[in-house]
Amino acid sequence: MAPTLRRVVALAPLRLRVRAGKDALERPVRWVAVSELEDPTPFLEGDELVLTTGMRLQPRDARAYVSRLVGRGVAGLGFGVGLGHESVPPELVEAAAGAGLPLVEVPRETPFISIGKAVSEMLAAERYEELGDAFAAQGRLTRAALRAGGMAAVVRRLAKEIHGWAALFDETGSVLHAVGDGADEGVAAVRGELGRLRAPGGAPATLALSGPHENVIVQPLGDQRRVSGFFAVGARRPFSPVGHTVVNTAGSLLALSMEHRRERLAAVRRVRAAVLRLLLAGERQAARETLVALPGGRAEAAFMEGGPIVVLACDPGDAEELQDALPGFTAPWDELVIALVPEAAAGPVIETAARDGRVGVSEPVDLSSLGTGLDQAQRALASAGPVMRFPDLAGQGLLTLVDPGLLSGFAASLLAPLREYGSRADLVESLRAYLACNGHWDAAAQRLGIHRHTLRYRMRRVAELLGRDLDDPAVRAELWVALAAPAPGPR
Incomplete structure (x- = not known):
């Protein structure tokens, strides 16, 4: 100054x-x-x-x-x-x-x-004093980052340093921490800006918003290849050079913490996937010991001692968010999220999972029959509708009459040209949606989130690769059976 x-x-x-x-x-x-x-x-x-x-x-x-x-x-x-x-x-x-x-x-x-x-x-003395204030603030922010719950501590410290509010968001725009006078109003005001920053093709950039009563800065955390989150700050006075230095320091600390968080969550997901594999292999005690090693895992493992469970297969999403919502166990599986929930608690969990995508639901099964429940949930997810329960699937009784091994071999042979076609694994899912919608282009394209002309191109490619006429009812029936065959577990 x-x-x-x-x-x-x-x-x-x-x-x-x-x-x-x-x-x-x-x-x-x-x-x-x-x-x-x-x-x-x-x-x-x-x-x-x-x-x-x-x-x-x-x-x-x-x-x-x-x-x-x-x-x-x-x-x-x-x-x-x-x-x-x-x-x-x-x-x-x-x-x-x-x-x-x-x-x-x-x-x-x-x-x-x-x-x-x-x-x-x-002027030199003022500048020296400003630099001293900036270094002191950087030290306080760094010490906050080293405490337990470092991200929350940094956000709290930042709000005090700028005499305003601060908020931290994950990559989806969900609020992780918000502190300070006016934080609720500030978070509501910047949500639209986060949407613009997350838009496809939008390069991460710092936004500065000024109004008669508040000045706001919104920064992405990460780089153009991967944004791990966002943070925003607001204050009544315009930010001085020292204020910008403090905000940038907090951004660097939060970016590092968010990267560590991402790596930690990835490790937790790998452990959860290992627990699910152990359960499928019948190694219940080993699965329990592994799960209990995770934070909160002891309470989470209680589902292993209860009665029947329901298996949910969900669209890709954040397993931790679903896990935090209601009791049960979640884990990544292939490109899905699998949830194992006590039968009595299944209803609310299904509603939570269906808010952001589709979910397939198995019949109640014992833990010893987890493989059957997983297969049922995956088949249900492959059908139309935001929520599909396996007992409601038309024709599921017919498939149970076929030897699972023979059916899997038939499906693998029939669909191999699609799965081996370069990197275009979307041909299988496009075919599944096309058949589930009875060949209606608009409905199938809307379900996939693509243009109907794109779907038409994919179906022509499917017909060429398989050497079959997709308008033939017999061919459609064979393909539907192949798509409904039990999916083998990950290698």
């Missing part, structure tokens, strides 16, 4: 005397400019203390001269006496007083360079 003109005038060695504009001495002085030009304003930026001896200044031009300085936004005018003028011209004093421009008399004994040096030293 620049020193005020009042502080400059108060320096005793300069022996300055205020002749006009005493009520405007709180203006900041960002530089000292010496000029004898009749119009120095083309060489000024504003907030300068302009020094002159008035060598070219005529009394009749005083009002126009002052008007030009005021229009440029100078901090004040210093008039040196004892050279061209023995005293400050009264016309200049009158003009400055009328315009509210501080006018300072500089005695002959005070060189202009002394005033420039004094202001320069004050």
Whole structure:
């Protein structure tokens, strides 16, 4: 923050005397400019203390001269006496007083360079103090990041440092932490901006929003390849250079913490997938011991001792969010999220899972029949509708009459050309949606989230690869049976 003109005038060695504009001495002085030009304003930026001896200044031009300085936004005018003028011209004093421009008399004994040096030293001291404040704030933020619950501690500390509010969001825009006066209103205001930052093709960028009562900064955490989250801050005053430094420091600490969080969640997902594999292999005790090693795993493992469970197969999503919602166990499986829920608690969990996508639901099964329940849930998910229960699947009784091994072999052989076609694994899911919608292009395309012309292209490619006519009812029946065959577990 620049020193005020009042502080400059108060320096005793300069022996300055205020002749006009005493009520405007709180203006900041960002530089000292010496000029004898009749119009120095083309060489000024504003907030300068302009020094002159008035060598070219005529009394009749005083009002126009002052008007030009005021229009440029100078901090004040210093008039040196004892050279061209023995005293400050009264016309200049009158003009400055009328315009509210501080006018300072500089005695002959005070060189202009002394005033420039004094202001320069004050600016350097202010800058040093600002840097000290910034380093101190960085230290406090770093210590906060090292505490337990470091991300929340950084957000709390940041809100205090900027005397406002701070909020941290994950990559989906969900609030992880929000602290400070006005945080609720601030979070609501920036949600739309997060949507723009998350839009496809939108490069991560820092947003600055200013209003009459608040100034807001929104920053992504991560880089253009992967955004791990966002954070936002808001304060009533505009952010100073120190404030921007503090915000950037917090952003770096939060980005590091979010990256660690992402890695930790990925590790937890791998452990959960291993627990599910152990359960499928009948290794219940090993699965329990592995699950209990996770935070909160002891309570989560209670489902292993209860009665029948229901298996849910959900669209890809955040398994931890579903796990936090209601009792049960979740784990990634292939490209799905699998939930094992006590039968009595299944209803609310199904509703929670269906809010953001589709979910397939098995019949109640014992843990010893987990493989059957998993297969049923995956088959149900492959059908149409946001929620499908396996007992409601038409024709599921017919499939139970076929040997699972033979059926799996038939399906693998029939669908192999689609699964081996380069990286276009979407051909299988496109075929599944097309058959589930009885060949209705618009309905199937809407379900897949693609244009119907794209779906038509994919189906032509499917027909070419399989060498079959998709309009033939017998071919459709074979393909539907193949798609409904039990899915083998991950290798």
